[in-house]
Amino acid sequence: MAKGRDNWLLTPSAMGEVDAAAAASGIDSFGLMEKAGQAVTAAVLKLFPGGERFVVLCGPGNNGGDGYVAARALQESGAAVALYHLGDPSKLKGDAATARSRCPVPAEALETYFPMRGDVIVDAIFGAGLARSVPPVVVDIVRRVDEAGAPVVAVDLPSGIDGRTGTVMGAAFKARHTVTFMTRKPGHLLLPGRLHCGSVETVDIGIPFRLVEAKDVHLFVNGPQEWLAALPTTDATAHKFRRGHLTVFSGPATATGAARLAAAAGLRAGAGLVTVATPPDAIAANAAHLTAVMLKAVETGNDLDDYLRDERRTAFVLGPGFGVGPKARAFVTALAATGRHLVLDADGITAFAEDPQALFSAFADGAPRLVLTPHEGEFARLFPDLADDPALSKVDRARQAAARANAAVVYKGADSVIAAPDGRAVINENAPASLATAGSGDVLAGIVGGLLAQGMPAFEAAAAGVWLHGEAASKAGASLTAETLINHIDRWH
Ligand SMILES: NC(=O)C1=CN([C@@H]2O[C@H](COP(=O)(O)OP(=O)(O)OC[C@H]3O[C@@H](n4cnc5c(N)ncnc54)[C@H](O)[C@@H]3O)[C@@H](O)[C@H]2O)[C@H](O)CC1
Numbered sequence: 001m002a003k004g005r006d007n008w009l010l011t012p013s014a015m016g017e018v019d020a021a022a023a024a025s026g027i028d029s030f031g032l033m034e035k036a037g038q039a040v041t042a043a044v045l046k047l048f049p050g051g052e053r054f055v056v057l058c059g060p061g062n063n064g065g066d067g068y069v070a071a072r073a074l075q076e077s078g079a080a081v082a083l084y085h086l087g088d089p090s091k092l093k094g095d096a097a098t099a100r101s102r103c104p105v106p107a108e109a110l111e112t113y114f115p116m117r118g119d120v121i122v123d124a125i126f127g128a129g130l131a132r133s134v135p136p137v138v139v140d141i142v143r144r145v146d147e148a149g150a151p152v153v154a155v156d157l158p159s160g161i162d163g164r165t166g167t168v169m170g171a172a173f174k175a176r177h178t179v180t181f182m183t184r185k186p187g188h189l190l191l192p193g194r195l196h197c198g199s200v201e202t203v204d205i206g207i208p209f210r211l212v213e214a215k216d217v218h219l220f221v222n223g224p225q226e227w228l229a230a231l232p233t234t235d236a237t238a239h240k241f242r243r244g245h246l247t248v249f250s251g252p253a254t255a256t257g258a259a260r261l262a263a264a265a266g267l268r269a270g271a272g273l274v275t276v277a278t279p280p281d282a283i284a285a286n287a288a289h290l291t292a293v294m295l296k297a298v299e300t301g302n303d304l305d306d307y308l309r310d311e312r313r314t315a316f317v318l319g320p321g322f323g324v325g326p327k328a329r330a331f332v333t334a335l336a337a338t339g340r341h342l343v344l345d346a347d348g349i350t351a352f353a354e355d356p357q358a359l360f361s362a363f364a365d366g367a368p369r370l371v372l373t374p375h376e377g378e379f380a381r382l383f384p385d386l387a388d389d390p391a392l393s394k395v396d397r398a399r400q401a402a403a404r405a406n407a408a409v410v411y412k413g414a415d416s417v418i419a420a421p422d423g424r425a426v427i428n429e430n431a432p433a434s435l436a437t438a439g440s441g442d443v444l445a446g447i448v449g450g451l452l453a454q455g456m457p458a459f460e461a462a463a464a465g466v467w468l469h470g471e472a473a474s475k476a477g478a479s480l481t482a483e484t485l486i487n488h489i490d491r492w493h
């Protein structure tokens with residue numbers, strides 16, 4: 001499955017470099033702006049064929065330039081158009097100045113705009129060049145538009161959204177629809193930016209895609225193109241041992257459900273065999289609920305050493321319901337020494353809060369064998385400096401964490417980011433809101449463990465696991481529980 005426009009992501013600065021490369025290769029840059037403005041016009045007219053008045057808000061850069069093109073094209077279509085500008089339009093430069101000079105619509109200062117009933121707003125104030133918090137006049141206009149409930153179509157990005165991080169810089173429009181150019185930007189997927197974009201349309205404005213590909217940014221929307229080639233196939237003749245053996249470590253008698261959810265999910269994800277390794281006091285609780293999944297008592301370090309002697313036990317999940325004490329740290333250290341694969345989740349992560357370096361050192365050598373699946377709070381426990389650095393996007397944080405831990409990191413959320421130590425990263429977009437339910441994280445850990453058990457590399461298993469989890473949730477419907485989610489996990493091939 002090829003990487004294409006739909007799953008490619010460029011940061012605004014990389015997009016700017018692509019623009020510059022296009023201009024250097026002889027492509028007419030005003031032609032690009034013209035196509036951008038025309039595409040916005042087409043989207044606006046399609047979405048609002050009965051719009052009474054189109055109000056174009058133009059900023060001081062090329063985003064505003066796109067707006068001047070759109071204002072002219074909307075007027076040429078016979079629509080009523082009003083135009084408001086931020087800053088002194090006589091100071092516009094280059095293509096934006098050209099676009100303004102060709103726009104016959106009279107313009108007024110932005111602060112004088114008060115929405116009227118029937119207005120449809122084209123937001124061309126800031127796009128890729130937003131560099132700091134929006135000025136007070138934009139904060140005011142965003143508020144007026146919100147209060148009036150007027151629909152907004154955003155050019156490139158809703159003004160106020162940082163295209164690199166998805167952060168709201170002071171205030172930002174909540175668009176009904178966003179028209180962006182060549183590829184989406186991280187801010188269209190990362191929260192809260194995603195919630196401000198409405199539907200997002202990516203328009204080819206004529207920059208050859210080879211110039212986009214030349215920017216080797218290693219950032220994509222998560223999808224099968226990233227990992228399908230590494231997904232284990234189900235071969236009818238495959239022996240169950242060849243499909244790997246996943247072990248999930250259970251917590252004490254009072255906390256066994258999470259491990260069973262992970263185990264059942266691992267089986268569904270294709271592991272040939274799955275065992276719940278349980279403290280003796282929890283055998284009865286686990287035995288009462290397991291059928292296809294096997295059960296084995298593992299209490300002490302010696303028990304674990306014995307258990308690990310069988311090299312066919314290829315992958316492990318530790319954390320769901322496990323408890324955060326020294327036992328978790330000792331077990332993880334022993335597992336690391338085997339050279340096999342581990343998903344460390346929940347309590348397993350928190351157990352290393354006081355000494356994250358001990359965890360990173362244990363997995364420092366060789367190809368990544370560890371998958372970490374922290375939500376925001378757990379991430380901050382292992383990587384407090386990265387969590388606190390406001391300059392970093394969620395992608396930056398996940399990437400730096402992956403490099404530090406020599407692990408595939410799944411930084412969870414509605415906008416999960418999966419990153420590898422070598423810098424590859426994907427942003428996930430297929431997770432429905434219904435996934436925010438008890439036990440959903442345990443199921444994810446189990447899916448990833450099941451894929452690791454079958455020999456999938458850490459980053460691919462992590463990215464595939466997150467995507468399959470999202471697909472399962474969509475199929476399970478709005479009232480899903482962790483149990484019904486498991487029944488909808490599909491291995492895909
Ligand atoms: N290939 C493409 O994607 C094309 C994109 N186009 C459009 O161009 C903009 C990017 O244009 P740029 O001039 O770089 O940036 P902006 O217009 O977003 O803003 C820059 C402008 O605004 C000033 N500024 C930035 N932040 C603030 C702030 N907080 N307060 C006040 N002023 C601010 C800054 O100093 C500049 O003057 C892209 O989004 C597309 O819409 C091209 O039209 C075609 C090719």
Ligand SMILES: [K+]
Pocket residue numbers: 063123124125126127154155156157158159
């Ligand atoms: K905009």
